[in-house]
Amino acid sequence: MYKNFIGKIKVHGGIIPLMILCVFVLNACYKKAPTSLEVAVQFSNGEFVKNARVKLIAEPSTSSSQVPIINDSTYTNAGGLAFFDMDKYYKSGQVGVAVLKVQAFYYGLNGYETIQIIEEKRNRTVIVVQ
Numbered sequence: 001m002y003k004n005f006i007g008k009i010k011v012h013g014g015i016i017p018l019m020i021l022c023v024f025v026l027n028a029c030y031k032k033a034p035t036s037l038e039v040a041v042q043f044s045n046g047e048f049v050k051n052a053r054v055k056l057i058a059e060p061s062t063s064s065s066q067v068p069i070i071n072d073s074t075y076t077n078a079g080g081l082a083f084f085d086m087d088k089y090y091k092s093g094q095v096g097v098a099v100l101k102v103q104a105f106y107y108g109l110n111g112y113e114t115i116q117i118i119e120e121k122r123n124r125t126v127i128v129v130q
Contacts, residue, residue: 033120035086035097040126041076041104041111048080049129052106056084059099059114070098090119104129 041052058070070089076082090097097117102125104111109129117123 032087034122035090035117035119036122037084037086037100037102037115037117038122038124039076039082039084039102039104040124041080041082041106042126042128043109044128044130048076049104049106050076050078050080052076052080052082052104052129054082054127055103055105057101057103059101070100076104086117086123090117102127 037056039054041049041054043049053073053075055073056070072084074082074084086097097119099114099116102113102115104127106129111127111129113125113127115123115125
């Protein structure tokens with residue numbers, strides 16, 4: 001029975017459309033994991049800072065005068081954490097997302113870190129304001 005079925009498959013009529021269908025089905029199964037950035041802002045004594053402004057600026061990969069693609073900011077919550085959804089800057093298949101300068105400001109105190117965002121991961125950094 002199995003041999004009869006194999007013998008009836010034609011190259012143009014069966015195998016090629018079947019392979020194309022498999023490619024589309026397998027491609028549809030891939031689900032992109034979220035890419036995010038979590039920034040914790042602390043005082044030098046380790047206490048978390050609420051309502052601190054956190055700003056993201058893309059570090060240019062070349063020495064050009066082009067406007068940075070990523071220029072975003074938000075405020076920390078009551079736990080001293082700021083969250084950024086990086087999916088709007090990352091597309092599937094893209095190699096790398098960005099190298100960012102993350103700055104935090106709180107009433108005259110400031111601090112910064114440089115971080116490389118890894119795609120489809122929950123990226124985290126801690127900034128100490130002084």
